[in-house]
Amino acid sequence: DNGGYITYASSLRQTLTLRGSQITGSRGLGYDLLSATSSQPDPLSRPIRPGSWPDEVVRSYEFPADSPRGRVESFNCRFEAGPIRDVVILQKSYRVVEISEYCDGPTGAFENLHLADVSDGTVWRSLQWLGPQQGLIDLEMVLPYTGD
Numbered sequence: 001d002n003g004g005y006i007t008y009a010s011s012l013r014q015t016l017t018l019r020g021s022q023i024t025g026s027r028g029l030g031y032d033l034l035s036a037t038s039s040q041p042d043p044l045s046r047p048i049r050p051g052s053w054p055d056e057v058v059r060s061y062e063f064p065a066d067s068p069r070g071r072v073e074s075f076n077c078r079f080e081a082g083p084i085r086d087v088v089i090l091q092k093s094y095r096v097v098e099i100s101e102y103c104d105g106p107t108g109a110f111e112n113l114h115l116a117d118v119s120d121g122t123v124w125r126s127l128q129w130l131g132p133q134q135g136l137i138d139l140e141m142v143l144p145y146t147g148d
Contacts, residue, residue, distance in 0.1 A: 020045040021114075021123035021141055023130060031133035034062040034070050043079075044114070047121035050097045053079050059103060063131055075105035077112075087115055087125060089140050094124050108132065 005024060007017045017025035022044035026033045039058040041048060048054075056078040065071035082098035094117055101112040115125040127136045 020047070021126055021139070023128050023137065023139065026130055026134070029134065031131055032064055033130045033134065034064060036061050043116065043121055044123055049121045050081060050099065050116050050118060053099065055079070061131060073105060073107050075103040077101050077103035084118060089124055090142055096124060103129070
C-alpha cells in the first residue's frame, strides 16, 4: 500500500498497480504502462453509486519513450449505463450495472467496460485499456482493498 496505490505481483515478477479498481501501472505483461491518472471524481479510483457517476473523466497514460517523462497520451472518456444483471465472482453473486466507457483522444479511441455494484458503485469486474500495444486487460476484484 503506497498512499492508496496497491501493487500486486506474480511469482513471474509481473505487476499491476491499482488505485481502487483503476489500473494505474503494469510491468512484465507485454508493453509496460508506466502510469495512468484521471480527473476526479473517478468512479474507478473511489466507488460512486452508478446514478452519480460523472458524465466524463480525462484519462492520461504514460508509456516508455526516449525521454525522461515518457510518452503521455490523454483521452476524454464518457460513461454510458447499460443493463442491470447478476454476476458471480468466486461463488459470490453481485447485482451490477454494465457501464461502457468510450474514450477519444488525438492518438485514437478505445472502449472500457465496467460492472459496477448497483448499491455502492464498487467496480467488481472491468475490461480496461492499458495502451495501444497491450490492449484490454480483464480485471476481477475478489475483495476490494480498504486499507484496514
